[in-house]
Amino acid sequence: MTAGRGFIQEHSPERRRAIIAEFEATWQDYPSASAAAREIATNWEIGRTTLTGWLEDEGKWPSATVHQLKRLQRENERLRKENARLRAQIVGSSD
Incomplete structure (x- = not known):
């Protein structure tokens, strides 16, 4: 099992802000917000639902x-x- 996989992992506020900033800056370059969240989350090695949850919490999920x-x-x-x-x-x- 890969280290960190399958367990709740804390993320620093700086990392969280950087990931959200990347999403905000680039999501419109993807076919959909969901596609952007999936790829960005994968690139940052976090779960897609983690990223979408963060975006929803901050009112930044595009609707x-x-x-x-x-x-x-x-x-x-x-x-x-x-x-x-x-x-x-x-x-x-x-x-």
Whole structure:
């Protein structure tokens, strides 16, 4: 068993701040906040749930706003319509 694995480990406040700062500075470069948390936590050799817990405790976990959700719903609907149009076009051209 690797040392420190499977046991609660204390982290210094400086280390915690550095990890959170890295997340805040880079999470938007990842496909999602969860993907960022997973990779950053792995790089720092901490658990993903530890990192997300820290971020939630400090109110720094990114959450979608109602505006963002509405925009994504509209985009999803547009993409569904475009997908249906393209499928119909493919089916129509194969006749």
